[in-house]
Amino acid sequence: MTSDHPAPVTVIGLGSMGRALAGAFLDAGRPTTVWNRSEGKGDDLVARGAVLAATAEEAVRASGLTVVCVVDYDASQAILEPLADALAGRVLVNLTSDSPERARTAAAWAGERGIAYLDGAVMVPTQLVGGPEALILYAGERPVFEKYQSVLEELAGRSAYLGGDHGLAAVYDLSMLDLFYASMSGLVHAFALAREDKVAATALAPYLNSITAILPDIAAGMAAAIDAGNYDGEQANLSMMTASVDHLLHMSRDRGLDTGQLEAIKAVADRAVAEGHGADDWVSTIEVLKLKG
Incomplete structure (x- = not known):
């Protein structure tokens, strides 16, 4: 269809994220059916112009x-299973969060029924959906993504295609959330530590920027080191940095704070030192994260 008559879309699932996605389509002037x-x-x-369907079909x-x-792939498959005939020959984009394995299983189910399938992950909160700074990751058939890329960019200014493996969006999603939740927990613990001494x-918050500002360069350097297998610890080695973790543990214990996260960090670092990485950079701990046995 031409830009004067944009192709219609359907959004299934009207939780907070689903409503944000449908709202982004409506803001772009796209005919939108919801259920x-x-x-x-x-x-x-509906007040903004959407059509509320009576049934999923x-x-x-x-x-x-x-x-x-x-909410998850149990919910999405419960909805989609009865719709196989209706979806055949159409395009299905699943932005439900779950594991890579569930994404691949859903893709196989769709492929067996003649449904063109993309799996995706929304990487921003609802209030950013539809904006230029929003990021949604996609994986699956490249021709399908390229055909509908302009439509999907109405949901997020940054619509990144990751590859043909349908599980890749979930891999990126959960890896990024791994960083997010560990960081959120670390921030809360830092504030708790400072509060115990009446700060x-x-x-404290303005001074944390001195750490957050260097994280992009640290992430890029770590990524390069991991891919190259080069953990040069000339600038700061693991044995030295674990001493700082000990200081944090002592202070936290003295003030009666939970030390679970810090103890887990120290345990991994100690294991890496024991396996000969004491003179290496912190990133060398990646070599001991895989549990044995």
Whole structure:
């Protein structure tokens, strides 16, 4: 269709993220049909011009492209299984978060039924969906992604294609969330540590930028070192840095704070030192993360 008559889309799942996705399509002027398993959702989207389908099959048949975003793949497959005939010959984009294995299983199911399938992961909170800074990752058939790329960019200014393995979006998603939740936990613990000595969180926060500002360069350097297998610790070695973790443990214990995360960090570092990485960079700990036995 021409830009004057944009192709319609369907969004299944009207939780907070699903509503944000449908809203982004509407903001772009795209005809949008929506459906949700439980009633009582979607009235705000209808007020903005969406069509609320009476059934999931009606929603799917309204468009050549269906985007589904629900709580997990158990939920998405429960919805999609009865829709195999309706989806055949159409495009399904699954933005539900789950494991790489579940994504690959869903892709196989779709392929066996003649459904063009992309798996994806939304990497921003709902309020950023539809904006130029939003990032959504996609994996699956390249021709399908390229055909619908301009449509998908209405959901996120950065729509990144990762490759033909349908599990890749979930791999990237969970790896990035690994960093996110570990960082969030570390921030909370840092604020708790400072509070025990009567330092307000708002007083500490501006100085944390000295650490967060160097993380992009550290991440790039670590990535290069891992891929090259070169863990040169000339600038700062693991044995030296574990001493700092000991200081954190002592202070935290003295103030009655939980030390679970710090103890886990120290245990991995100690294992790496014991295996001969004491003179290497911290990134060498990657070699002992794989559990044995």
